[in-house]
Amino acid sequence: MWGAENKHLIGDLMGKYPRVRTLRGLHAKWKQPEPVQELRAATLNDLRKVERLRALRDVLPIFECDHKGHRMTDHRHLET
Secondary structure: OHHHHOHHHHHHHHHHOOOOOOHHHHHHHHHOOOOOOOOOOOOHHHHHHHHHHHHHHHHOOOOOOOOOOOOOOOOHHHOO
């Protein structure tokens, strides 16, 4: 009965949960509450890490290469 009443949800739920094979399984997934991720306050270490990463982002040069075959961060081939 749930499936007949909620046909519009079935396609969305099948896309969200591709491993579910039955209507009963889809109903169980739809019925269970979404887990709530608890947020914590940023610690002093977190704030320091953000400061260091921002400083590195501003200082490090970004090279653009016109060939492929290496990682974006691997630019040893540009050094002379």
